[in-house]
């Protein structure tokens with residue numbers, strides 16, 4: 001089924017993405033446009049709804065490097081939670097929690113925000129192959145890597161280059177949203193959370209994994225020095241205030257070391 005997105009230039013205008021675009025086994029190239037005539041390229045199945053030039057913080061621009069994208073998941077992501085929680089935390093355990101909280105259903109549509117290599121979208125799709133996954137990131141390099149991994153995994157995902165601060169979706173499009181580690185580097189976290197609230201259905205669930213302020217002196221020094229690169233950290237209480245302000249309520253929350261998992265529902 002074709003997927004309807006909102007034109008990044010004309011708020012009320014739809015753009016329809018053909019269903020063939022998320023069948024990653026078959027390369028798809030072309031353009032899509034709204035009725036107003038604004039056109040967007042689809043290159044090798046990746047729908048590009050953003051202009052090439054943007055302003056990035058250092059943490060954000062490192063995601064645009066092909067080298068970061070190529071090592072991100074296999075070298076860092078699969079080990080990251082064991083390092084950050086201070087206890088063995090295999091990636092399978094994180095995916096299990098993701099699937100349990102989001103609980104993907106056949107025929108429903110889910111969004112992975114700031115997807116990088118779309119590990120969350122792949123895990124959800126594997127749990128429910130009859131669901132539809134949409135993954136957005138503004139890094140072309142990450143989306144190219146996400147495409148390779150999803151194709152190798154025989155997982156169909158609709159990959160869109162878009163800015164989470166102004167999502168190219170109409171209100172209440174998604175049955176569930178997953179965001180892993182992205183909140184810390186958005187810069188404009190409240191704006192993105194409001195966008196998540198807008199595009200999530202009223203009975204939808206949001207899975208959030210983010211990093212909180214460290215309570216150790218060495219963690220505190222590290223996080224303070226990381227802040228200059230654009231990363232932000234909050235206490236659990238501060239994080240929950242952000243969630244509440246953007247229209248979510250905390251349904252469940254697990255904190256391990258500086259890693260916080262939160263299941264959010266709409267207020």
Ligand SMILES: C[S@@+](CC[C@H](N)C(=O)[O-])C[C@H]1O[C@@H](n2cnc3c(N)ncnc32)[C@H](O)[C@@H]1O
Pocket residue numbers: 060063064077113114115116117118119120136137138139142162163164165179180181182185186
């Ligand atoms: C820490 S990585 C998270 C990766 C992934 N969610 C995971 O669990 O492995 C953050 C990603 O968010 C993307 N990102 C940051 N700000 C964004 C924005 N405003 N819009 C879209 N993507 C963004 C970055 O390009 C990067 O790939």
